[in-house]
Amino acid sequence: MLRDITLGQYYPADSLLHKLDPRVKLFGTMIYIISLFLFDNLWGILWITLSLVAVIRMSKVPFSFMIRGLRSIVILLLVAGVFNLFLTPGEKLASFWILTITKEGVKNATLMTIRMVYLIIGTSIMTLTTTPNQLTDGLEKSLHGLTKLNVPVHEIAMMMSIALRFIPILIEETDKIMKAQMARGADFESGNIFQKAKNMVPLLVPLFVSAFRRAYDLAQAMEARCYHGGEGRTKMKPLQYVSRDRNAYLLILAFFVIVIVLKVVF
Amino acid sequence: MALELRDITYKYSAGTAYEITALDHINVTFPDGEFIGIIGHTGSGKSTLVQHLNGLIKATSGEIIYNGQNIYDPNYSMKELRTQVGMVFQYPEHQLFETTVYDDVAFGPKNQGLDDKDVALRTYEALEAVGFPQELCDVSPFELSGGQKRRVAIAGVMAMKPAVLILDEPTAGLDPMGRDEILNMLKETHERTGNTVILVSHSMEDVANYADRIVVIDKGQIKYNDTPKKVFQHYKDLEAMGLAAPQVTYFMNDLKKAGMPVSTDATTVQEARDEILKLMGRK
Amino acid sequence: MSFIEAKNLVHEYFRRDEDDNVVDVLTAVDNVDLHVEAGQFISILGHNGSGKSTLAKHLNVLLTPSSGSLFIDGKDASDEKNTLKIRQNAGMVFQNPDNQIIASVVEEDVAFGPENIGVPTDEIWERVEKSLKAVGMWDYREHSPNKLSGGQKQRVAIAGVMAMEPKCIVLDEPTAMLDPDGRKEVLDAVHELNKKKGVTIILITHYMEEVVGSDYVFVMDKGSVVMQGTPREIFSDVETLKAHRLDVPQITELAYELKKSGVDLPDGILTRQELLEALRYLDEN
Numbered sequence: 001m002l003r004d005i006t007l008g009q010y011y012p013a014d015s016l017l018h019k020l021d022p023r024v025k026l027f028g029t030m031i032y033i034i035s036l037f038l039f040d041n042l043w044g045i046l047w048i049t050l051s052l053v054a055v056i057r058m059s060k061v062p063f064s065f066m067i068r069g070l071r072s073i074v075i076l077l078l079v080a081g082v083f084n085l086f087l088t089p090g091e092k093l094a095s096f097w098i099l100t101i102t103k104e105g106v107k108n109a110t111l112m113t114i115r116m117v118y119l120i121i122g123t124s125i126m127t128l129t130t131t132p133n134q135l136t137d138g139l140e141k142s143l144h145g146l147t148k149l150n151v152p153v154h155e156i157a158m159m160m161s162i163a164l165r166f167i168p169i170l171i172e173e174t175d176k177i178m179k180a181q182m183a184r185g186a187d188f189e190s191g192n193i194f195q196k197a198k199n200m201v202p203l204l205v206p207l208f209v210s211a212f213r214r215a216y217d218l219a220q221a222m223e224a225r226c227y228h229g230g231e232g233r234t235k236m237k238p239l240q241y242v243s244r245d246r247n248a249y250l251l252i253l254a255f256f257v258i259v260i261v262l263k264v265v266f
Numbered sequence: 267m268a269l270e271l272r273d274i275t276y277k278y279s280a281g282t283a284y285e286i287t288a289l290d291h292i293n294v295t296f297p298d299g300e301f302i303g304i305i306g307h308t309g310s311g312k313s314t315l316v317q318h319l320n321g322l323i324k325a326t327s328g329e330i331i332y333n334g335q336n337i338y339d340p341n342y343s344m345k346e347l348r349t350q351v352g353m354v355f356q357y358p359e360h361q362l363f364e365t366t367v368y369d370d371v372a373f374g375p376k377n378q379g380l381d382d383k384d385v386a387l388r389t390y391e392a393l394e395a396v397g398f399p400q401e402l403c404d405v406s407p408f409e410l411s412g413g414q415k416r417r418v419a420i421a422g423v424m425a426m427k428p429a430v431l432i433l434d435e436p437t438a439g440l441d442p443m444g445r446d447e448i449l450n451m452l453k454e455t456h457e458r459t460g461n462t463v464i465l466v467s468h469s470m471e472d473v474a475n476y477a478d479r480i481v482v483i484d485k486g487q488i489k490y491n492d493t494p495k496k497v498f499q500h501y502k503d504l505e506a507m508g509l510a511a512p513q514v515t516y517f518m519n520d521l522k523k524a525g526m527p528v529s530t531d532a533t534t535v536q537e538a539r540d541e542i543l544k545l546m547g548r549k
Numbered sequence: 550m551s552f553i554e555a556k557n558l559v560h561e562y563f564r565r566d567e568d569d570n571v572v573d574v575l576t577a578v579d580n581v582d583l584h585v586e587a588g589q590f591i592s593i594l595g596h597n598g599s600g601k602s603t604l605a606k607h608l609n610v611l612l613t614p615s616s617g618s619l620f621i622d623g624k625d626a627s628d629e630k631n632t633l634k635i636r637q638n639a640g641m642v643f644q645n646p647d648n649q650i651i652a653s654v655v656e657e658d659v660a661f662g663p664e665n666i667g668v669p670t671d672e673i674w675e676r677v678e679k680s681l682k683a684v685g686m687w688d689y690r691e692h693s694p695n696k697l698s699g700g701q702k703q704r705v706a707i708a709g710v711m712a713m714e715p716k717c718i719v720l721d722e723p724t725a726m727l728d729p730d731g732r733k734e735v736l737d738a739v740h741e742l743n744k745k746k747g748v749t750i751i752l753i754t755h756y757m758e759e760v761v762g763s764d765y766v767f768v769m770d771k772g773s774v775v776m777q778g779t780p781r782e783i784f785s786d787v788e789t790l791k792a793h794r795l796d797v798p799q800i801t802e803l804a805y806e807l808k809k810s811g812v813d814l815p816d817g818i819l820t821r822q823e824l825l826e827a828l829r830y831l832d833e834n
Contacts, residue, residue: 133653165653168695173360179322180361183353184422185345185377202373205363209408217648224609224641225651225662225709226633236660236673308698308728412597439725441596441755442796468728471799508730513799517821524825526832535799539806542828546812 011128015060018129021245022138028252029126035259036115036122043262045114051255052118059129066124070117077116084109132164141239154230162218170211177206269296269319269351269430269462274328276314276486288314289325290486296430301456301463303473303494306483307508312466313356315483316432319464320351349378352428356435358419362407367398367418370407374426392425393418395455397447413444420448424455430462437472449476474498474512474533482509495531514538521545552717552749553608553639555583557617560603560772577603579772580617587716590743590750592760594783595769596794604769605721605753609641622716637666639717640710644725646702647694655697655705656681656690662713673712680711683746684738700731704738711742717749718742724756732756757784758798761819768793785817800824 012018017025039048056063070077090104130138140157147153178188181202188199276289288311296302296319306312317323318330321337321344330337337347355361364370371392375385393400396417402410407418420436433452437445453476456463467473473480473494480497482490484507490497498504501511501519510516511533518530518538528545532538558581564573577600585591595601606612607619610632619626621635640662643649652658656677663673681687684704694702703723710718720739724732736759742748752759760766766783768776770793776783783790784797787805797805804818804827813831818824 131653133657161653162651165651165694169647176355177361179317180353180355180358182322183320183348183355184361184374184426185348186373187345187377202361202363206361209363210360214645214648217643217645218651220611221641221643221649222651222661224611224636224643226636226665226713227661228633228665232667233664234667234670234673235664236657236670236677238670308730441794442757443596443794510729513821514803517800517803517824520821520825521828524829526828535803535806538803539810542803542807543810543812546831 010131011061011065013060013129015058015129016244017055017059017125019244020129020248021239021241022130022134023142023239023241024245024248024252025126025130026135026138026142028248029123031252031256032122033119035256036118038259038263040111040263041266043266044259047258047262048118052122055125056121059125061125061128065128066121069120069124073116073120077113080116081109081113084112133161136161136164137237137239154233158230166211166214169214170207173210174203174207177203177210268298268331268333270331271295271318272329272331274315274318274325274330276311276318276323277326280326288486289318292328292486292488294481294488294491296462296464298429298462299460301453301476301478302465303477303480304464304466304483305468305470305473305480305509310483310507311486312483313434316353316434316464316466319430319432320348320353322353349374349426350428351430352423352426352432354420354423354431354433354436356438358423358436359407359412359415362415362419362422365406366404367393367407367410368403370418371422371425374422378426388425388427389421392421395424396421396451413440413447416440416444416448428461430464432464432466434466435468436465437467437469445472452476470498470510471512474515482507494533498533499531551584552587552589552622553583553585553751554620555581555607555617556619557582558604558607558614558619559616560600560607560612561615577772578607581769581772581774583767583774585749585751587749588743588747589765590740590752590763592752592754592763592766592780593769594755594757594760594766594795595753596755599769599793600772601753601769602721603772605641605719605751608639608717608719608751610635611641633666637662637713638715639719640713640715642703642706642710642718642720642723644722646699646706646726649706650694650702650709653693654690655686655692655694658694658705659690659708659712662709666713676712676714677708680708681705683711683742684708698731699727700734703727703731703735707735707738707742711748715748717751719751719753721753722755723752724754724759732759736762755795757796757801761798768795770794781817781819783817784819 035048039045056066085101085105086099088102088105088108090102093101093103093106095101136157140153143153182188186199186202188203191199271292271294274289274292275287278286278288292315304312304316314323318325324338332347332350335342362370364373368389372385372389375388380388390400393403398414398417398421407415410418424431437448440448449472452463452465455461465473465477477494480490480492480494481488482497482504489507490500498511498515501515504510514535515530515533518528518532518541521528522530526545528541532541558578559576560578562575562577563571564575566572581604593601593604603612607614607626608621610626613627622638624631624635626635650658651661659677659680660673663676668676678687681690684707686701686704686708689697689701694705697705707718723735727735739750739752740762743750752763754760761780763780766778766780767774768783768790775793776786776789784801787797787801790797798819800821801818804814804824808814814827818827
């Protein structure tokens with residue numbers, strides 16, 4: 001059933017990683033992604049793998065949760081792997097029919113697969129250890145500088161957190177409207193793609209109407225509680241760096257330096 | 267001919283650690299032509315139960331027999347069942363989607379595969395039954411008042427001419443007069459066409475005033491299935507389930523406790539009035 | 550001066566065509582005088598579309614008068630400079646519990662109001678604790694609002710308003726979407742705030758049972774105040790109430806029916822106890 005979907009895959013646990021400031025985790029994830037695309041040799045892989053394992057252990061999140069995200073990209077991985085394997089020109093290793101496997105192809109396919117898998121695992125660690133609210137707070141604070149360039153950072157963060165709050169409500173509503181229309185003989189399953197799209201109208205129109213009504217109500221409720229934009233707002237849970245966050249920044253930098261050194265030296 | 271539930275059990279997330287039994291071995295028959303009230307606390311399973319009746323939810327175990335046929339039979343047409351057993355959800359106005367009132371009400375009959383003439387006939391008939399003015403048929407349903415939208419949405423289900431009409435709290439959010447108008451309309455249609463009406467409600471007064479029979483559900487099980495008079499005699503049991511009896515039933519019990527020789531089975535204002543007048547007249 | 554003072558308050562909605570010409574004027578609030586003292590529990594009754602919600606939205610300056618005057622806590626509601634101050638002093642709770650909770654955690658939602666008016670962090674925590682305890686929702690502070698019942702959500706919404714430390718709370722049909730339990734929870738919480746904290750309450754409703762405990766009742770129809778008085782005075786006039794698409798509690802209705810049939814009962818009976826005593830008195834004499 002639709003309502004069984006849980007959104008935001010936060011895994012509550014009491015770990016150092018959970019306690020870190022979301023800005024540190026955002027920065028760390030960014031550095032990690034850059035590193036993934038920088039390394040191109042065995043030493044690099046080893047170093048990143050070692051660091052990743054350490055972070056996984058630190059997070060106290062079961063490993064099975066992290067690889068859940070991989071399931072959805074298995075096909076993508078296979079296709080990209082096969083293309084890299086067969087279509088990279090270079091030193092011939094084996095060939096049959098019209099397909100040729102080259103040494104470079106093997107290397108590219110391996111690197112690409114490792115990068116994708118590590119990317120998914122790494123970003124999962126961030127979303128598993130950070131609540132959606134912390135994440136938006138972290139983004140708002142990290143990107144605060146952009147306000148000077150007239151980017152409405154506060155408003156974007158506010159919209160993100162409201163969207164997160166309303167997604168489960170709208171999913172439940174979709175379920176309800178679908179059932180109500182099925183009770184009137186609506187058919188959401190059969191027919192070709194055009195008929196299917198047309199059959200969605202009785203579901204989509206009420207859903208949009210409801211979303212607009214909720215948005216209007218919510219805007220009014222926010223105004224009634226004195227909301228007038230980000231100006232002069234205080235925070236119940238302001239983000240504040242503590243010593244472990246500073247140490248984490250240092251570790252992240254050290255990790256990055258080693259990645260660069262490994263790339264340059266070998 | 268009837269709608270019969272045999273040993274129906276329904277579990278959410280069956281087979282996982284989060285398994286919740288919403289309906290627990292339900293056995294009940296809804297005979298043709300009755301006006302039945304279903305009452306139960308929020309979360310008692312009453313909404314889950316009624317969604318079984320037209321196949322929107324499939325039971326984990328047990329069977330449902332409609333007019334002698336098992337609806338879980340692989341050859342049974344669910345679409346056909348849904349035209350026979352109509353369902354009005356809570357806040358049904360939230361499902362309106364067409365550009366005109368007429369088109370919205372006609373959606374159900376069209377899905378039944380009727381020709382244009384029959385669709386028009388049923389649409390106008392349903393709109394008349396709910397007391398919706400014909401001259402507003404080409405108006406967008408989104409421009410109507412809350413009460414009017416509710417009527418149009420109910421008409422959308424009635425236009426399919428279901429033999430069994432289920433309504434999940436059709437009066438939620440309406441003002442007192444709006445509530446009476448909807449319930450009177452249901453009663454009137456029931457008497458005129460002899461359809462079965464299954465009314466899910468939070469209001470003890472409403473089911474007492476309109477239903478021939480009351481089914482009480484608690485924790486996924488049927489606790490009572492009897493006339494309002496008999497069910498509301500168990501008001502203490504009902505309270506333990508988070509329900510109650512109509513205020514007048516409590517009052518008749520107050521009178522009896524105060525030593526007045528009255529019968530305590532009144533469930534409507536009229537019955538209570540007559541009983542008290544009898545008492546006063548005898549003096 | 551009284552806490553809320555409205556004189557000849559009018560609110561008109563304009564419907565315009567594509568060229569911005571007015572094609573239709575709807576007078577939602579028509580010449581209303583309202584007078585509320587600090588600390589009172591006031592109910593405004595009316596059927597759907599009677600104008601009671603439009604009136605309520607003026608008390609929070611979500612709408613401003615088309616003509617006439619409205620003063621709240623001595624401040625002119627038509628003057629834009631007062632808007633935020635009035636909103637803080639006269640908080641508002643709405644009908645749909647889902648559409649007024651902003652945050653994904655209960656305590657963060659209660660903090661939303663204080664954050665907007667720039668309360669320092671330490672004090673926000675104090676206020677959140679005090680407000681959640683006042684409505685009996687402290688144990689749920691770390692829950693997601695999605696997992697709460699309707700009555701609980703409305704109590705969180707009330708706490709969210711309380712955290713701004715208002716003198717008055719306006720509740721616009723707070724129980725219309727709740728089950729009987731939820732309605733009782735919310736009403737009990739509101740009565741408690743009125744009695745223990747002295748908060749002025751304006752309850753907008755069409756459930757007759759809910760106005761029984763109020764100090765004074767205004768009945769609205771077609772944008773005007775058509776009846777006003779104590780609940781007993783209002784419920785004495787069953788005929789007029791019915792003419793305005795309203796109803797009376799079942800016990801009042803029973804007393805009214807008995808009276809019509811010739812039983813000599815006083816007007817405006819509100820509770821089972823009152824009716825029992827009145828009948829007993831007749832029985833003994």
